[in-house]
Amino acid sequence: MELELNSPLGCVQLKRLPLRKNELLRAWDAADEYVLNHLVVADITAHSNIVILNDSFGALSVSLSAYRPTALSDSWLSQQATRNNLALNGIGGEQVRLLDSLSLPEAGIDCLLIKIPKTLALLEYQLHRLKPLLKADCQVIAAGMLKSLPPTAWKLLERLIGPTQPSQAVKKARLIFASVDEKLLLPENPYPTRYRLENSELSICNHANVFSRDSLDIGTRFLLEHLPQNSEHHDVIDLGCGNGVVGVMLAKQNLQAQICFIDESFMAIASARENFLEAFADSRQAEFLVADCLSDYPESSADCIVCNPPFHQQHTIGDHIAWQMFQQAHKVLRKGGELRVIGNRHLNYHLPLKKLFGNCRQVATNAKFVIFSCVNT
Known part of the structure; x- marks a missing residue:
């Protein structure tokens, strides 16, 4: 695996998260290289107030650390990778200011660097929030790989920032350059969105980077029909919780359970927190963690874990996050504790689950999904 990113700004070592044996993928792409090359050629780094959006593993932040940029991300893994890669290169953590996706940098931005995210709703939200903070002559540069750069990204930049020019x-x-149009009137920010949860009175809040923002997705709908129903489950985890609907419904059917919501997305946890408050007001407490799955969770401390594992990380498809969830769940569950998993039928989760737990029961299936239950013996 290639670890060194060489650019006119110097050579830095970079690693992806989560760490995997025999990693084949780099922690940067050609769009990162393109941005760095352009910045030096255009000589716009000197004395700039630089803000970076959606820097996957810190390639831009570490390379530009001498300019003390601010980096905004919705991903805990992205932020942790940036910290790790700064340390890997002997750079102090104070060189890059890391903010979550719901925070704002200081006004007076004169260089905004954007890696186009997989979810364009996140980009729309970010542009709405940052436009008032841009200087009139701010250099706005968006970057992405052609295979994952939709035309709607151009339209968003033009609608919310100003005229664009592709490289x-x-x-x-490819890079997209946008010029700030100070006369451009911003429409109302449409995020977060809300919808009424089926067969309930709950109004579900969804921040911009949360999956299925406008309605209950079909996988979650199927999972809600087959949740564990065991009154002996006192410590329950909604792993990869998204907007937290699963954890909220688990809490509703088990009034004694302590629910912990875990996701690596800051917006997911914010949504889950708001939805739990909507359901229980101040009558119930829960735990909300932005984290890398169960990496820092105590062993043998949970009675039940429910999850719908992602099979992609940003634009990269793979089962490594699901496998990480399964392995960590095996350690975190108490003896007799249950892991309940939903996944697309073609993913064949029963194979690694049976290998890990020694048992795997099919709870329910339909044309698209299958739900499994494993007991920690």
Whole structure:
């Protein structure tokens, strides 16, 4: 695996998170290289107040650390990778100011660097929030790989920032330059969204980067029909909780349970917190953790874990996060504790689950999904 990113700003070592044996993927892409090359050629780094959006593993933040940039991300893993990669290169953590996706940098931004996210709703939210903070002559540069750069990204930039100009493609990457139009009137920010949960009176809040923002997705709908119903489950985890609907319904059917919501998305945890408050007001307490799955969770401390594992990390498809969830769940569950998992049928989760737990029961299935139950013996 290639670890060194060479640019006109210097050579830095970078690693992805989560760490995997025999990692084949780099912690940066050609779009990162394109941005760094352009910044030096255009000579716009000197004395700049630089803000970076959606820097996957810190490639831009670490390379530009001498300029003390501010980096905003919705991903806990992204932030932790940036911290790790700063340390890997002997750079102090104070060189990069890390903010979550719901926070704002200081006004007076004169260089805004954007890696186009997989979820364009997140980009829309970010542009709404940051436009008032941009200087009139701010350099706005968005970057992405051609295969994952939809035309709607251009439209968003033009609608919310100002006129755009695309670059030539280099190594299958492209930059989009936007000029700030101070006369442009911003429409109302549409996020967070809300919808009424089926068969209930709950109004579900969804921040911009949460999956299925406008309605209950079909996988969660199926899972809600087959949740564990065991009054002996006192410590319950909604792992990869998204907007927290699963954990909220688990809490409703088990009034004695202590629910912990875990996700690596700051917006997911914010949504889950708001939805739990909507359901229980001040009558019930829960725990909300932004974290890398169960990496720092105490062993043998949970009676039940429910999850719908992602099979992608940003634009990369794979089962490594699901496998991480299964392995960590095995350690965190008490003896007799249950892991309940839903996944697309073609993912064949029963194979690694049976290998890990020694048992795997099919709870329910339909044309698209299958739900499994494993007991920690």
